Amino acid sequence: xxxxxxxxxxxxxxxxxxxxxKCNYSYSGSPELFWYVQYSRQRxxxxxxxxxxxxxxxxxxDLNKGETSFHLKKPFxxxxxxxxxxxxxxxxxxxxxxxxxxxxxxx
Amino acid sequence: xxxxSQSPSNKVTEKGKDVELRCDPISxxxxxYWYRQRLxxxxxxxxxFQGNSAPDKSGLPSDRFSAERTGESVSTLTIQRTQQExxxxxxxxxxxxxxxxELFFGxxxxxxxx
Numbered sequence: 444x445x446x447x448x449x450x451x452x453x454x455x456x457x458x459x460x461x462x463x464x465k466c467n468y469s470y471s472g473s474p475e476l477f478w479y480v481q482y483s484r485q486r487x488x489x490x491x492x493x494x495x496x497x498x499x500x501x502x503x504x505d506l507n508k509g510e511t512s513f514h515l516k517k518p519f520x521x522x523x524x525x526x527x528x529x530x531x532x533x534x535x536x537x538x539x540x541x542x543x544x545x546x547x548x549x550x
Numbered sequence: 551x552x553x554x555s556q557s558p559s560n561k562v563t564e565k566g567k568d569v570e571l572r573c574d575p576i577s578x579x580x581x582x583y584w585y586r587q588r589l590x591x592x593x594x595x596x597x598x599f600q601g602n603s604a605p606d607k608s609g610l611p612s613d614r615f616s617a618e619r620t621g622e623s624v625s626t627l628t629i630q631r632t633q634q635e636x637x638x639x640x641x642x643x644x645x646x647x648x649x650x651x652e653l654f655f656g657x658x659x660x661x662x663x664x
Contacts, residue, residue, distance in 0.1 A: 447592075475651055486553070487593075487641070487655040529592065533651050537583055537606060542592035 447530050447541035455547045456520050464515040464544050466504075466530030474532040476506055476513040479540070481527040490515075490528070500524070520548045554656035556642050562662045563632055571627045571659045575644030582625050583653060584617060585641045593641065599625060600648045632663045 446469045456462050468474060476493040491499045493506040493513060504515045513530060525548045530541040555574040563569050575582050584596040595609040599619045610616070614632075619625040629636055639660050643653035 449592075452590075477651060479653075486657055487643075489652045492651065537595055537598045538651060538653060539595065540585070540593035542590075 447532055447539055449528075449530055449541035449544050451544045452542070453545045453547065455549060457549050458522055459519050462515075462517045462520045462524070462546065462548075464528050464530075464546065466513045466515065466541060468511050468513065468530075468532050470511070470532060470534050472534050474534050476504070477531045477533070477538065478502070478504055478513075478515050479529045479531055481529070483526070487529070520546075522548050522550055524548050554642055554644055554654055556640075556656035556659050558659055559657065560660045560662075562664065564664055565634060566631055568628065568630045569632055569661060571629075571640050571642075571661070573625045573627070573642030573644075573656060575623065575625070575642070576654055577623075579644035579646055579654070580622060581645045581648040581650070582619055583643045583645075584625070584627050585643065586638045587641060587658070588638045596627070596640075598648070605648075629661075632661075634663050637661055637663045 448467045450465055478490040479487050480490040481487045502517045504513050506513050527543050527545050529543045531538045557572045580601055582599040585593040586596055587593050597617050598606040601622050602619050614630045617627045639658040641658045643655045645653050
């Protein structure tokens with residue numbers, strides 16, 4: 444079955460510390476990978492996608508097909524990064540989401 | 551409208567009753583998706599519409615669940631004979647087309663079945 448695994452339910456880091464939110468997927472094709480974010484009292488929204496190789500709000504994510512991973516990274520966490528983060532992929536189906544990781548950045 | 555609109559935002563119902571949840575997608579978006587999020591769980595795909603057709607309804611958990619879309623716009627998710635395990639936040643999302651993977655989500659409808 445197609446699966447997206449986010450092993451950490453909660454990740455707490457201090458402001459200014461590096462952040463890595465882990466995501467692994469199980470799919471043998473050529474998936475598209477995404478990170479979605481939900482800030483407090485806001486809607487779930489797209490943060491970034493692997494095909495555009497962009498950095499959004501200081502976050503980057505590299506697709507590693509060998510390790511089937513798509514970890515989200517930021518070198519220096521900010522308080523406003525505190526949110527719920529969902530990894531998602533699309534093969535030939537609508538987006539499949541992981542269970543999410545809540546990031547808490549402590550001042 | 552400016553974004554995806556869902557109603558009601560909150561619904562409390564008794565076990566065995568039917569409920570209808572409504573989604574108004576962004577104007578011009580041909581693809582519409584329903585997801586369910588139970589407490590502490592990820593987003594569970596329910597059904598996808600391209601126009602008024604549902605090419606993928608594989609995620610509907612039982613025949614108590616149905617959905618329709620009319621006018622390539624509004625969609626209604628109906629749950630018949632609700633059970634306590636149906637309690638969840640039901641999220642609707644839309645995208646320009648089925649091949650576009652940037653989904654725009656509504657705020658969700660929180661359903662509580664007593």
